[in-house]
Amino acid sequence: MSFRLAIVGRPNVGKSTLFNRLVGRRLALVDDQPGVTRDLRESEGRIGPLRFTVLDTAGLEDATDESLPGRMRRLTERAVAEADACLFLIDARAGVTATDEVFADILRRRAGEVILAANKAEGQAGAAGIAEAWGLGLGEPVALSAEHGEGLADLAAALAPLI
Numbered sequence: 001m002s003f004r005l006a007i008v009g010r011p012n013v014g015k016s017t018l019f020n021r022l023v024g025r026r027l028a029l030v031d032d033q034p035g036v037t038r039d040l041r042e043s044e045g046r047i048g049p050l051r052f053t054v055l056d057t058a059g060l061e062d063a064t065d066e067s068l069p070g071r072m073r074r075l076t077e078r079a080v081a082e083a084d085a086c087l088f089l090i091d092a093r094a095g096v097t098a099t100d101e102v103f104a105d106i107l108r109r110r111a112g113e114v115i116l117a118a119n120k121a122e123g124q125a126g127a128a129g130i131a132e133a134w135g136l137g138l139g140e141p142v143a144l145s146a147e148h149g150e151g152l153a154d155l156a157a158a159l160a161p162l163i
């Protein structure tokens, strides 16, 4: 059975952009409006020699927010529960937000591996956010730019021991 990697994080951090990059096709809708991923998307992903199943999820606003439709929440929670590993994305340019902290709490309590990645890290704009991400207590953040395809070798290095 294929290793299942769920991309999770609050809306607009670049989950769908990374999903498309890993799948090699634009299957998921990317938008600068938060919350456009309404359902779960799953496909075969690859980085270099690594092969796995990758899941794009709807962004959970936070652990208790009831504004998110129940179906989205349930799908995302199930994806997280059933994944072999979660790739937790934050926005390096925005830094760690309160919502990211709530998410990190949930992921820390969950059994299974969590890879922390700080996306939108192209150029220097993400440096402070990457430093802040260490404070989430989820290990070394992988600096990524899903849009520009940067940091994928580091992501592969974090993923390879788990698969």
Ligand code: GDP
Pocket (backbone or CB within 6 Å): 010, 011, 012, 013, 014, 015, 016, 017, 018, 029, 030, 031, 032, 034, 035, 036, 037, 059, 119, 120, 121, 122, 144, 145, 146, 147, 148
């Ligand atoms: P999602 O809501 O987490 O799925 O986020 P999306 O993938 O829909 O992306 C949200 C916005 O962030 C879009 O406008 C993307 O073009 C933008 N974005 C995604 N990845 C990057 C990146 O690496 N760098 C920058 N600067 N923008 C990005």
Ligand code: MG
Pocket (backbone or CB within 6 Å): 015, 016, 017, 028, 029, 030, 036, 037, 057, 058
């Ligand atoms: Mg999305």
